[in-house]
Amino acid sequence: MGMNKEQEISRRSFFHKVGTAGVAVVAAGTTLTSAPRQASASAIDALVAERLGAGDVAYEKVLIDTPPSAENGALVRIPVSVDHPMESDNYIQSIAIFVDNNPKPFVGQFDFTPESGRAAVECRIKMAKTSQVRAIAKTNAGKLYGFKQEIQVAEGGCAG
Amino acid sequence: MAIGKPKVRGPRKAVAKGEVVQFKSLIKHPMESGLRKNQETGQAIPAHYIESVTVVYGGKTVLSATWTGSISKNPFFSFYVKAAKTGDVTVTWKDNQGKEFTANSSLKVA
Numbered sequence: 001m002g003m004n005k006e007q008e009i010s011r012r013s014f015f016h017k018v019g020t021a022g023v024a025v026v027a028a029g030t031t032l033t034s035a036p037r038q039a040s041a042s043a044i045d046a047l048v049a050e051r052l053g054a055g056d057v058a059y060e061k062v063l064i065d066t067p068p069s070a071e072n073g074a075l076v077r078i079p080v081s082v083d084h085p086m087e088s089d090n091y092i093q094s095i096a097i098f099v100d101n102n103p104k105p106f107v108g109q110f111d112f113t114p115e116s117g118r119a120a121v122e123c124r125i126k127m128a129k130t131s132q133v134r135a136i137a138k139t140n141a142g143k144l145y146g147f148k149q150e151i152q153v154a155e156g157g158c159a160g
Numbered sequence: 161m162a163i164g165k166p167k168v169r170g171p172r173k174a175v176a177k178g179e180v181v182q183f184k185s186l187i188k189h190p191m192e193s194g195l196r197k198n199q200e201t202g203q204a205i206p207a208h209y210i211e212s213v214t215v216v217y218g219g220k221t222v223l224s225a226t227w228t229g230s231i232s233k234n235p236f237f238s239f240y241v242k243a244a245k246t247g248d249v250t251v252t253w254k255d256n257q258g259k260e261f262t263a264n265s266s267l268k269v270a
Contacts, residue, residue: 115220117181
């Protein structure tokens with residue numbers, strides 16, 4: 001019994017520390033936080049399927065060219081581009097952007113035509129806190145390519 | 161807060177046919193997500209954001225976008241267009257309260 005109580009206390013103090021250093025723990029990606037993060041990832045997968053259709057995402061060809069940390073979560077630069085032809089029968093049809101840890105992870109979608117010439121846009125987004133940011137692109141044939149990067153946010157932007 | 165003042169800017173000089181050119185656009189808009197509360201009254205601030213953007217060139221929609229309240233306020237947006245012939249590149253923003261804004265930039269194709 002005495003043993004259990006000791007364990008209980010050490011667990012509590014551990015959780016207390018986790019609470020105060022939550023951001024660091026998330027960044028380190030310990031086993032403790034992996035469960036909810038996975039749940040969140042599958043929710044994102046469902047959102048991707050809803051926006052762009054179901055399918056495996058190949059994490060290649062797409063790039064979000066932004067630093068891994070942002071001072072201000074209210075204004076995070078997202079220049080996104082896809083290295084892919086824009087020909088009449090072979091082009092990028094859509095790029096959708098998601099922020100896993102935002103209250104509403106779907107941020108926006110851009111739909112292209114071959115006349116767009118290049119599947120590249122830049123926008124600025126809000127991030128509530130440090131999060132994985134994803135850009136998922138779909139070809140006219142329905143193939144999915146993607147890119148994901150964690151962006152550290154020093155100060156959260158007004159609830160995305 | 162001021163709303164509107166839509167702007168779009170492309171290359172000033174003529175470009176070659178087939179060249180892919182960048183355009184930059186800007187509009188003043190609060191982009192309220194509907195998730196924020198007034199700090200003093202505690203009342204929810206109603207959602208007010210641009211939900212669609214279209215780019216028309218040569219009489220055809222060459223690009224469009226669906227936005228949410230997670231796009232930053234006073235949204236900057238850049239995109240590319242493949243030059244085909246001289247004409248306007250017209251950007252239209254529509255918000256969730258039914259307001260519509262339009263700006264043009266003329267593209268000269270040599």
